Amino acid sequence: MTSDQLAIHTFTTKPWSIDECIENYARHGFGGISIWRETVEGEDLARVSRRLKDSGLKPVSYVRGGFFTGTTAEARRQAIDNNLRIIRDSETLGLPMIVLVCGATPGQSPRENLSQIQDSIAAILPAAENAGIRLAIEPLHPMYAGDRCAVATMADANDLCEALNHPLLGVAADVYHIWWDSKLEQEITRCAAADRLFAFHVCDFKADLEHPLLDRELPGQGLGTCARVNDLVKAAGFSGMTEVEIFSRRYWTENQHQFLEKIKAACAPLR
Structure with missing residues (x-):
């Protein structure tokens, strides 16, 4: 896979400002960018949008919305209001998709959390439709199911999409979170067949995680899960940009230009 087929998440190069990310991703020949809200906090979003348009990078996604669950109606209403702001910000930035990490509240059952997630996504879909912005539900690894995301499998995400049945609602498949699922091929095929496979994120999972x-890790440097999942996604018909999303305290201490070159080399064997 060539670098112009890759989009880098700005949290991958966390030490850099948004201006450094835009300038250096383009300089290194990457094709696109997915912007984390933390990277543009306090920035003039219209200015960032202009800078992005001038860079030649393809705007892929805004990360992240969601966190819909809560034990009170007021907490859930505030979460909906926050996501409506995120939709407006995504529109200002010119980013066509928002990745949703949907939330989970300790003490609530998975079913309660999933029900609240479904209701909240339904509440923000009209605003997403008005803005022409797609919403991509990202299933997270089950180790996060207690307090971060009750959507733990591709099947969970597919079920939510089917229940809400909206063309702007789909799934972001992240290797780190879904590689372990024995029904992965079936659920990726199901997702793609319904035209709901909106995004594909790569990094590798380590067996000896120092932090969850x-x-x-770089693709191919952990359990070697990226190539297998990449092949499943591509065989299902996904043709969008492959997004690199690596959170690593170790790599953040390195020279970020060298890190980007490592990303190129690690992703090159992917088809």
Whole structure:
């Protein structure tokens, strides 16, 4: 896979500002960018949008919305309001898709969390439709199911999409979170057949994680899951940009230009 087929998530190069990300991703020959909200916090979003348009990078997604669950109606209403703001910000930035990490509240059952997630997505879909922005539900690894995301499998995400049945609602498949699923091929095929496979994220999973969130690895440097999942996604018909999303305290201490070159080399064997 060539670098112009890759989009880099700005959290991958966390030490850089949004301007450094835009300038250097383009300089290194990457094709696109997915912008994390943390990277543009406090920035003039219209200015960032202009800078992005001038860069030649393809705008892929805004990360992240969601976190819909809560024990009170007021908490859930505030989450909906926050996501409506995220939709407006995504529109200002010119980013056509928002990745949803849907949330989970400790003490609630998975079914309660999933029900609240479904209701909340339904509440924000009209605003997404008005803005022409797609919403991509990202299933997270089950280790996050208690307090971060009750959507733990591709099947969970597919079920939510089927229940809401909206053309702007789909799934973001992230290797780190879904590689372990014995029904993965079936659910990727199901998702793609319904035209709901909106995004594909790569990094590798390590067996000896030092941190459950911030110790991800380059493709091919962990359990070797990327190539297999990449082949499943491509065989299902996914033709969008492959997004690189690596959270690593170790790589963040390195020279970020060298890190980007490592990403190119690691992703090159992917088809």
